[in-house]
Amino acid sequence: MISVEHLKGITAFVQAADAGGFTLAAQKLGLSKSGIAKSVSRLEERLGVRLFNRTTRRFVLTVEGQAFYEACVRVLAELESAEAVLNTHRLRPRGRLRVDLPVVFGRRWVVPVLIDIAEHYPELSLEVSLTDRRIDPIEEGIDLVIRIGDLDDSTTLVARRLGRQQSVLCASPAYLKEHGCPTSLDDLDAHSCIVFGRGGQALPWWFLNARGDAFAKPVAGRLSFNHSDAICDAAVGGQGIALLSTWLIADHLREGRLVRVLPEIATRGFPIHALWPHARQMSPKIRVVVDELVERFLPEPPWDRHQA
The missing domain is CATH 3.40.190.290 (D-Maltodextrin-Binding Protein; domain 2)
Structure with missing residues (x-):
């Protein structure tokens, strides 16, 4: 288990490497120069390696320090991303959300979900279009698309499976x-x-x-x-x-x-997905809709429950 003191030392080390010295790192973190230096020294002692070559004229990473710096940057980025995800969950959805749905499926099964969400989140505005045309959400400024059928091999969209049309x-x-x-x-x-x-x-x-x-x-x-x-x-x-x-x-x-008729004959099914433009974080307004659709449609869709 990494201690809090160890994490503080890693943060001080990364900031010192980025700033090129203890003075600027201390200003950025709101700490004293000596405090930053001591944190890095304790970190070096724990690791058993020198992380910086420090002279009156030079302040550069050692070979071991460079490798450790790159690993620390990746870890801190993951921590920041995890925190951002939690913050996204806490934020209430607000603003306009443009949604495109297949005409019949959308009206029967998705629109009721959207109406419930709109009632629960008064700061969220929904603009819903129903069309069976295969749109490009990025080109047409659509935030969220519900699509039935096989997906294109596109890296511009994120997909979440909602079930299967049978x-x-x-x-x-x-x-x-x-x-x-x-x-x-x-x-x-x-x-x-x-x-x-x-x-x-x-x-x-x-x-x-x-x-x-x-x-x-x-x-x-x-x-x-x-x-x-x-x-x-x-x-x-x-x-x-x-x-x-x-x-x-x-x-x-x-x-x-x-x-x-002929219930023993298997038919080909088609996947149902929610799609939205790729971004580092899913916005709260998209997340609330996608999470609610997943909750209602999986693992068994409502239309297949208690079917005769």
Whole structure:
């Protein structure tokens, strides 16, 4: 265990090395020159090495002193960083926080969290945008982004995992009663599939094989939408089979408006992350939002709890 006196000696040593002498170091620390000199002398005695070559004209680090100085600077920097983190936790979030969210997921699951935070911290102002466009938060001045999908290899953003989006095949009981339930993925070709369309093309559905590798299955359907809420409405309305995220249909599954189809077939999932521009310290306003989302979404997301 390093004593308080030892830490004082290290601080005096680093300040003397930075200042090039005991006089300036003493002024910076608000101590006497003799006090600084004694602290360094006691440190040298404990270490059993000379840290400075001191003459009337020269005050320079020895080889051992240089190595010890570099190590001390790293340690003191870590201590300062740890203290800054604690201070950040104590500070109340304030000012404007610009947040960008995916439209449907953000409105259903993140906005309620933000509203609770805004009520708890009246000095915090929230500016929330909902878009499915993949924005550049640095270029567009966004403080915090919630993103579903694989991340780019970017060193400009910090990421915190919030969970994983998982999708399931589902249909209404009325549809399955009339058309029967498929027993394999190939059977889907004979069913009405409700698809996500983009640019005149239906996006494929992604599944996992026995080895856990992802593969795409092309699907075609009479109904095509570019919004997951509309696909969900059509599925509940008995129009066919859909592949939808559990966070979107949790209530419908629980209350029996939708039932799972081919539940033994694994689907490909996508990670959910909070992202913010890289900085040495996370600001209190970002920290409070990210910590609250982690608390609510992990280890099991609220939409998957008590699911039928």
